[in-house]
Amino acid sequence: MYGSPLTSNARKLLLLGSGELGKEVVLEAQRLGVETIAVDRYDNAPAMQAAHRSYTTDMLDGAALRRIIEQERPDYIVPEIEAIATETLLELEKEGHRVIPTARAAWLTMDREGIRRLAAETLGLPTAPYRFADTLDELRQAASELGFPCVIKPIMSSSGKGQSVCRSEAELETCWNYAMEGGRAKKQRIIVEGFVTFESEITLLTVRSVSGTSYCPPIGHVQKDGDYIESWQPHEMTGQQIAQAEAIALQITNELGGYGIYGVELFITKDGVLFSEVSPRPHDTGMVTMATQDLSEFALHVRAILGFPIPTIRLLTPGASHTLKADRESNSFRIGGIGEALALPNTQVRIFGKPETKVGRRMAVALSSASDVEQARETARLAAEALHIEYDN
Numbered sequence: 001m002y003g004s005p006l007t008s009n010a011r012k013l014l015l016l017g018s019g020e021l022g023k024e025v026v027l028e029a030q031r032l033g034v035e036t037i038a039v040d041r042y043d044n045a046p047a048m049q050a051a052h053r054s055y056t057t058d059m060l061d062g063a064a065l066r067r068i069i070e071q072e073r074p075d076y077i078v079p080e081i082e083a084i085a086t087e088t089l090l091e092l093e094k095e096g097h098r099v100i101p102t103a104r105a106a107w108l109t110m111d112r113e114g115i116r117r118l119a120a121e122t123l124g125l126p127t128a129p130y131r132f133a134d135t136l137d138e139l140r141q142a143a144s145e146l147g148f149p150c151v152i153k154p155i156m157s158s159s160g161k162g163q164s165v166c167r168s169e170a171e172l173e174t175c176w177n178y179a180m181e182g183g184r185a186k187k188q189r190i191i192v193e194g195f196v197t198f199e200s201e202i203t204l205l206t207v208r209s210v211s212g213t214s215y216c217p218p219i220g221h222v223q224k225d226g227d228y229i230e231s232w233q234p235h236e237m238t239g240q241q242i243a244q245a246e247a248i249a250l251q252i253t254n255e256l257g258g259y260g261i262y263g264v265e266l267f268i269t270k271d272g273v274l275f276s277e278v279s280p281r282p283h284d285t286g287m288v289t290m291a292t293q294d295l296s297e298f299a300l301h302v303r304a305i306l307g308f309p310i311p312t313i314r315l316l317t318p319g320a321s322h323t324l325k326a327d328r329e330s331n332s333f334r335i336g337g338i339g340e341a342l343a344l345p346n347t348q349v350r351i352f353g354k355p356e357t358k359v360g361r362r363m364a365v366a367l368s369s370a371s372d373v374e375q376a377r378e379t380a381r382l383a384a385e386a387l388h389i390e391y392d393n
């Protein structure tokens with residue numbers, strides 16, 4: 001029971017991170033009459049454009065975060081990206097604030113080391129072999145133990161930033177420098193992983209709510225340079241692969257706890273399913289659920305957060321998503337081809353409304369449904385190709 005937004009009885013949700021995923025969370029929260037507050041590091045971020053109010057601040061600055069949260073006193077603090085002052089979230093939770101799904105989940109997944117050590121070393125989940133390195137010399141040692149190719153990633157980054165596949169010793173220094181430039185925080189540390197030749201990779205959206213743990217049908221995806229290009233649902237898997245995937249998802253999400261949606265990233269190999277990483281929040285590849293499910297991953301997240309039941313999750317149709325990325329930096333541009341994209345059958349677009357482009361920045365996504373996944377992928381690809389960015393500067 002709660003009152004209307006902007007009244008003293010309102011239920012208030014504060015988002016830390018206000019990108020395209022947060023924008024959909026805000027819209028779903030508003031459908032349920034919840035007051036929304038969006039925070040990010042830059043003005044006019046996508047979710048800020050939809051929320052009731054917003055704040056621009058460095059989210060790695062704990063004191064700044066605390067000031068906003070103490071002023072707003074939200075019912076739910078909802079992290080939307082990894083790079084936030086999670087130590088402060090741990091303190092705030094101790095003081096009685098609700099962090100979604102939990103402050104510990106946000107803290108552990110903030111960097112790749114926390115979550116990888118928990119998954120592989122504490123829970124014994126199967127993963128790629130890995131090492132951590134703080135210097136180029138340590139990287140050389142790690143790579144010599146793991147062999148080539150290996151994958152190098154800053155421990156704090158997302159959407160493939162700073163990530164590269166290193167094919168030989170000669171490339172190590174370049175990969176190191178690339179990781180140093182791409183990390184979101186000042187931390188120097190990197191993870192080096194053995195290269196997994198997977199058959200496919202999936203996201204298993206797993207939602208923890210008052211109704212228990214539920215899984216969405218698996219989402220297959222293709223990534224380029226560590227960032228997703230297209231996703232589709234359902235991804236075809238054997239009964240045994242689904243059982244392995246759900247068992248891994250159950251273990252990691254039970255360990256992290258709380259209410260909300262998790263995106264469990266898994267590699268399907270001929271020798272079984274490997275855990276890759278987990279987002280304690282909606283997943284970019286899960287945007288496809290806006291075209292395929294009765295409740296999208298965003299609607300599920302909000303329902304779970306508010307403590308409402310999720311009796312069933314229905315897949316209404318096969319579907320696919322395909323991204324539009326910018327290829328240069330600009331603050332004056334227009335997105336065209338929307339009409340052409342929407343002329344394709346069973347197709348929608350989401351234009352995120354980011355104020356600036358950067359090389360590789362995701363600006364929009366096309367969503368298509370069809371009677372089978374192949375057709376949906378083809379239509380979503382055509383729709384994304386119809387979209388284009390015209391730059392003024």
Ligand SMILES: Nc1ncnc2c1ncn2[C@@H]1O[C@H](COP(=O)(O)OP(=O)(O)OP(=O)(O)O)[C@@H](O)[C@H]1O
Pocket residue numbers: 128151153157158159160161163193194195196197201223225226227228265276277284
């Ligand atoms: N060890 C590996 N072997 C083979 N491919 C890998 C490996 N690690 C990562 N990749 C590829 O790179 C992609 C991105 O990696 P990862 O998910 O770790 O990065 P990320 O920056 O957290 O991405 P996101 O934020 O989009 O989830 C994976 O989805 C996979 O395609």
Ligand SMILES: NCC(=O)N[C@@H]1O[C@H](COP(=O)([O-])[O-])[C@@H](O)[C@H]1O
Pocket residue numbers: 017018019020021022080081158159284354361362
């Ligand atoms: N893989 C994680 C992911 O997709 N996160 C989404 O991208 C936004 C950042 O985009 P930006 O870097 O373009 O500002 C985040 O705020 C989130 O919505």
Ligand SMILES: [Mg+2]
Pocket residue numbers: 265277
């Ligand atoms: Mg990932």
